[in-house]
Amino acid sequence: MKVSLLIVVVAALFFAASFVKLPGIDRLANDYFSESIKAATLAYATTRAVNAVVSVVKESQLEFAPAGVGISVAAGQVLDPIDDMTERLSTMLVAAIASIGIQKIGFEIGMAISFKAVSIVLLLSVPLLWLNGASGASLLQPAIKLCLILLLLRFMLPLAAMVSDAVYTTWLKPGVESSLERLSVVSDSYSELNSLSPEQNEGFFSSLTRNASEQVEKTRRAFSIMMQNAENIVASLLSLLTAYLTIFVVQVLLLPLTMLWLLLSLFRGKPMDEFSGRIVNRMLSAS
Numbered sequence: 001m002k003v004s005l006l007i008v009v010v011a012a013l014f015f016a017a018s019f020v021k022l023p024g025i026d027r028l029a030n031d032y033f034s035e036s037i038k039a040a041t042l043a044y045a046t047t048r049a050v051n052a053v054v055s056v057v058k059e060s061q062l063e064f065a066p067a068g069v070g071i072s073v074a075a076g077q078v079l080d081p082i083d084d085m086t087e088r089l090s091t092m093l094v095a096a097i098a099s100i101g102i103q104k105i106g107f108e109i110g111m112a113i114s115f116k117a118v119s120i121v122l123l124l125s126v127p128l129l130w131l132n133g134a135s136g137a138s139l140l141q142p143a144i145k146l147c148l149i150l151l152l153l154r155f156m157l158p159l160a161a162m163v164s165d166a167v168y169t170t171w172l173k174p175g176v177e178s179s180l181e182r183l184s185v186v187s188d189s190y191s192e193l194n195s196l197s198p199e200q201n202e203g204f205f206s207s208l209t210r211n212a213s214e215q216v217e218k219t220r221r222a223f224s225i226m227m228q229n230a231e232n233i234v235a236s237l238l239s240l241l242t243a244y245l246t247i248f249v250v251q252v253l254l255l256p257l258t259m260l261w262l263l264l265s266l267f268r269g270k271p272m273d274e275f276s277g278r279i280v281n282r283m284l285s286a287s
Helices: 002-017 025-059 066-129 134-193 204-228 230-268 270-286
Strands: none
Touching: 002 066, 002 270, 025 066, 025 134, 025 204, 025 230, 066 134, 066 230, 134 204, 134 230, 134 270, 204 230, 230 270
């Protein structure tokens, strides 16, 4: 009877703990997910702005030389690789944002239900204590193992987030910030290309002519900036692509597969069986 009462009390404590964030680990994990999504969204916005500038410049007829032949060829050689890389990087960033978002949802779900699930399993295991002999032990041991697995899951998800944060902060963040800073030279041109001066009491046709002239000049400047910084642009895009490919591989492949392997090893391994068996024996002997 005392063991049953103790299990009920422990189950109540776990249920109450499900409404409280763990100090330190939950805050760090939540900060990581929020900052990662914000950083990836900023990188995506910058990449799309670069892509928009490239598209505007490629579609414009720039006449820097007679017939524009030399400039057109140079524009194609410089802008086509940048255009292709921005498209690939945009796709990778969308996948990275989605993976981080899914993990954040998984973390919040685990934070909300893990301890509740443990309390429910503990309550359901109380009647098993009343069974005598091997039948009670054979049913009680899987319940104890399930509780241990749920507790591991509760702590593994925040720990995985902290590992991802350490990888990003230590090796990837400096390169990402440097790349975004270099790309801002081009992305700033996007706002300029979409801005027009006020009419200032001009006539319709004169205003239209002036705006068209301004747009051509802005396009020329954007093209000149891209030509002058072509090497840095390509290097920055490649650096971002590599960084977020690494984040995607770590978060979507390495950490989940490692966690799954560890859980399966623990669930099927002898140490888990022996540990849960000792707990069950003590519970049965004390009941």
